[in-house]
Amino acid sequence: MSERTSADPAAPGGPEQPPEATQGVEAAGTPRADVVPVHGAVTAPTVASSAGSRDGGHGVVARPGVDLAVPLYAHPSTHPELWHASARAARHIRFAVVNVHNGVGVDLDLAYPPMIDLLRTARVRLVGYVDTAYGNRPQPDVVAEIEAWVARYGLRGVFFDQVRGDFAGLQYYSECALAARAAGAQFVVVNPGTDCDPAYAEVANVTVTFEGTWHAYLEYRPPAWVSTRPPSRFCHLVYDVPDAAFADAPQAVQARHAVTAFFSSGSGGNPWDRLDAALVDAWALNDTRKLTPKRR
Numbered sequence: 001m002s003e004r005t006s007a008d009p010a011a012p013g014g015p016e017q018p019p020e021a022t023q024g025v026e027a028a029g030t031p032r033a034d035v036v037p038v039h040g041a042v043t044a045p046t047v048a049s050s051a052g053s054r055d056g057g058h059g060v061v062a063r064p065g066v067d068l069a070v071p072l073y074a075h076p077s078t079h080p081e082l083w084h085a086s087a088r089a090a091r092h093i094r095f096a097v098v099n100v101h102n103g104v105g106v107d108l109d110l111a112y113p114p115m116i117d118l119l120r121t122a123r124v125r126l127v128g129y130v131d132t133a134y135g136n137r138p139q140p141d142v143v144a145e146i147e148a149w150v151a152r153y154g155l156r157g158v159f160f161d162q163v164r165g166d167f168a169g170l171q172y173y174s175e176c177a178l179a180a181r182a183a184g185a186q187f188v189v190v191n192p193g194t195d196c197d198p199a200y201a202e203v204a205n206v207t208v209t210f211e212g213t214w215h216a217y218l219e220y221r222p223p224a225w226v227s228t229r230p231p232s233r234f235c236h237l238v239y240d241v242p243d244a245a246f247a248d249a250p251q252a253v254q255a256r257h258a259v260t261a262f263f264s265s266g267s268g269g270n271p272w273d274r275l276d277a278a279l280v281d282a283w284a285l286n287d288t289r290k291l292t293p294k295r296r
Helices: 080-088 112-121 139-153 167-183 214-219 224-228 243-255 277-285
Strands: 060-062 067-072 093-098 126-131 157-161 187-190 206-213 234-239 260-263 291-293
Touching: 067 080, 067 234, 067 277, 080 112, 080 277, 093 112, 093 157, 093 187, 112 126, 112 139, 126 139, 139 167, 157 167, 167 187, 206 214, 214 234, 214 243, 243 260, 243 277
Parallel strands: 067 093, 067 260, 093 126, 126 157, 157 187, 187 206, 206 234, 234 260
Antiparallel strands: 060 291
16 A cells, blocks of 8 residues: 555554464465466365464364455544444454554554554454555664554554565565564565565565556456465455445455455545445455365
8 A cells, every 4th residue: 555644634354363462373484275266266275264264173174265454544533433343343354554654653643552452352453554665765764663563552563565576675575574573563464566576475474466446456367476375375455446346345356366355435545544334244245254064
């Protein structure tokens, strides 16, 4: 997501694990699943996706599902309903991105801790927004902002935005991810927002490989290498979504070899200032997290 602030009103999932206590559970080296075709009918992987549970030796596995990545790009004092709606939708949310002012901001914003506590109580994993300026931001500044997210708001994850995405930038982002985990932000999301070098999927827990309009999403086809990784490693962020399209969104995500996404009816400078009820309804209708008999 491009640089936006929630401090300026005009600008800008059930969780898999306890959100703060087990941030490192989804390691970047998650075992590969049998993958779905990149082009063709949607079929299920044979291991649980991020939205499901593991067998645990009880003869059942979770059917793969879809979950949400919610950008909280609106200030709690001007858009409290976004935060409350996210808490109510917690069972569908994999992670939510906190963005005080194009990042952590200069000082503690007292409007945020109560809402952060609300979402944490609802068991939503929270990650802090960090702009990397396409690899041009000095790494000490990036690390200092990560440490501020951890110390000031108690977050245990990071969302690197404006990510370069090519092989030349890989060392920069590998070092940033390593520094984030060393600082306590163990869940790492990178957002090139488009196709990127395959190695980025090994650096981060989640890589955003699409950010754009619904119209562009209909034309989007992931590159072939994506099908060699589990769909739980990829996220899509889609805006300017027509009301009638929300019902089709979960299937659209799975057909493009991902299980995490966000769809917004918003457009313009900050399309991420809302959580559409139609989106939550679509995710609820397509919730496939119930355990089913294990196939032998």
